Amino acid sequence: MRRFFDRFKYNGLFVKMFIVMVVSIASVAVITTWTTINTSERVFLETFSITNSKVVEQIKSNMDAYNYAIVIASNNVLQSGSIRGFLTEGDGNSLSQMRAYYNMSQQIKRIHSGLDAYDVSIIVNGVNGRSFATDRTIWPISDKALRSHPITDRTLSEPRKLHYLYDDANVSGNPDVAPTIVASKALLDRTTGKVYGSMYFPIREQEFKRFYESFTSLGNDVAVMSGTGMILSSNRSEWIGQPSEQLLNYAKEIEKKGLPYMDAEMMDKSHVILSTYLQSLDLYVVNVIDKEAAIGQLTDTDAIVLTVMIIVAAALIIVFLISRRLTKSLTRLVKQISTISKYEFDHEVTVGGSYETRQLAQAFNSMLAELQVYVRELLETQKGQRNAELEALQQQINPHFLYNTLASVKFMVQQGSKEKAAETINALISLLQNAIGNVSATITLSQELINLKNYVFINHVRYGERIKMNYFVSPDCMGYHVPKLIIQPFIENAFFHGFNQKSEGNIYFMASKDGDSLVCEVADNGDGFDMGGVDGLPLPQTSRRQLFAGIGVKNVHDRIKLLYGEQYGVTIASEPGEGTRVKIRLPLIKG
Known part of the structure; x- marks a missing residue:
């Protein structure tokens, strides 16, 4: 990975030039491809819409022919006296009933002959309870159910209108009823204006679909919709019998504005909608074109994209070779300069x-x-x-420390504590010997531990033993070397700043190995403080009056990093009222 980044660095100019060319060529290719495809799509959709407008008109013509045949048949039924007599007269003798039934059936058969081109039935239902059907299998519904059917209610509510209504098992409640389109009209006496029955012309939806089925294809769908938005027939079976207010609104808008077609969003897809209104049937013939599916049959987008990608790839190879040749000598010079500045x-x-x-x-x-x-x-x-x-830092022995220590020795001599005074003098001499010396010298951890004990001993002599000192050092760490006076500043901070509020406490010094590192810790159970300082070392500023040497906490951290690298140094954690813990990480150094 490093070699990869080095190569990228040395070839920066070439890479930048190549990237600019790649972006430029790719942008031109994308824009050109997008423009070509969109122009093709627009031209195709306009042509397709014009063609489908003629298709819709053909469907309208087919349905008008069917409607005309239904109108002729319904008028013949209305004008037939034998049919009116059969549906209005009361019960007579059996002979007269048979004669009336025969005349009526013959009349209906003659009327039905005008509908032979369509698989449609004729059903008449009179106010006297009599009924007749040419073919019950098309619309298998009983006379009783028919009288209370919603289609009958709608027919009688507008007796002068020819209705085209939809029925299926869900509407009628009869599981035997398949999707059916029923043309219905009330039987109205023209003289009295009274309704004496109703007539029905049911046709199966599958048969009705033949009016337009040959004009449909994948992504090119047709729906026949009533004026209320109910889809009576469609090549999409899942649409049949479902209301579609959205599609009805599109159809009405096209009709109102006289639009040839309309772009619309339906079912999370982009569509083109064509529609025509059959006023005599009160139906809309709606052509729904799925843009994606229709265009997919015209243009092979994958092939176009693949061709463009091949052209772009060839252009990029040529650009790569030319750019590489032009920048090779400059790249070689940059690499030499970079190598010289680091290694040679x-x-x-x-x-x-x-x-x-x-x-x-x-x-x-x-x-x-x-x-x-x-x-x-x-x-x-x-x-x-x-x-x-x-x-210079190591030589900065504070004169106040020396003065106060010697004053304490003088007081002990005056009090007759000569042995303790001598012990204090020995501790001070040992501290001074180790503080003053070669700046780059290191001492063993065992020697540093002796220095710490001497320093703590002097502090106990001067200030008493209210703060206890505890040492926990792993024996296998005693021989490792550490810089001089690297731990003492933290012991000093703990003594003079860790117990300003608490009257007594403990300081702990611990040392152990952690992998390839020597970890020394100074912890106390004193006042603690809020971590909010600078550079991650927010210890209080140390008073010059109390210091043994001028080496501060920040100096220790910087010194360790300077000597051993960024992975080593000092980290501090503290909580107010809980105490402070200082961790010093050093490399394992043998003498």
């Missing part, structure tokens, strides 16, 4: 390639000669400055 600072770059590249290489070599001298001097200066700063 005293080497010059090779002069070669195009004129521009040669001029850059010569200018870089001239600059490099001067830069080498400057960098060498700067590194030496920084190294000396860093050592001087650390040495």
Whole structure:
């Protein structure tokens, strides 16, 4: 992965040029393809809409012919005296009833002959309870059910109108009734204006579908819809018998505005809607065209995209080769410059390639000669400055600490505690010996532990033993080396800032190995503080009056990072009232 990023870095100019060309070529290809496909789709849809308008007109013509045949048949039924007599006269002798039935049936058969082109039945139902049907299998409904059927109610509510209504098992409650379209009209006496019955012309939806079925295809659907929005017939079986207010609104808008077609969203798809209104039938013939399906039959989008991709790929290969050739010498120079700045600072770059590249290489070599001298001097200066700063910090033994310690020794001598005074002097001498010395020297953890104990001993002499000190050091860590005075500043902070509110407590020093690291911890159960400081080391500023040396907590953290790297250093955690825990992570260093 690193090698990949290095190659990307060295070939930055080439990559940027190539990306610009890729984006440009791809953008042109996408825009051209999109424009071509959309133009083709628009032209196709306009042509398809014109063609389908003629198809809709043909469907309308077929249905008008059927309606005309129904109108002729209904008028013949109304004009037939034998039919009116059969449906209105009361019960007589059997002979007269048979004669009336025979005359009526013959009359209806003659009328039905005008409907032979269609698989349709004629049913008449009179107010006297008599009825007759040419074919009960088309619409298998009983006379009793027919009298209370919603179709009959609708027919009698508008007796002068020819109705086209829908019936199926759900509407009639009869499981034997298949989807059926029923033309119905009341039998009205023209002289008296009284209704003496009703007539029905049922046709199965499957038969009715033949008027338009040959004009449908995938994505090109037809629906015959009543004026109330009920879909009476469709090549889409799931639409039949379902109300569609949305489709009705589209059909009405097309009719009202005289639109040739309309773009609409239906069922989460884009459609083209064509519609014509059959006023004599009070029906809408609606042609619903699925754009995606219709266009998919015309254009092979996948093939177009594949062709464009092949052309783009070929263009990109040519651009790649040309761009690579133009930038190769410059890339080689950049790689040499990057390598020299990291690993071979005293080497010059090779002069070669195009004129521009040669001029850059010569200018870089001239600059490099001067830069080498400057960098060498700067590194030496920084190294000396860093050592001087650390040495100065280690030499900053606070005179107040010495004065107060010696004053305590004087007081112990005056009190006759000569042994304790001598022990205090020895502890101070040991501290001074370790504090003053080689800045880069390290000491073992065992020696640092002795220094800590000496420092704690002096503090106990000066301030008493209200704060206890506890040591928990793993024996296998004693031989590892640590920088001088690396732990003492945290013990000092705990002594002088950890117990301002609490009168007594404990400080714990712990050391153990953690993988490849030496982890030293200084913890106390003192006051604690709110973590909100700077650089993740929010300890209080230490009073100069109390310090043993001028090395602060921030200095310790920076010193560790400077010596050993970013993965080492100091982390602090504290809670008000709970105490503070300082973790110092160092590398494992043997003497």
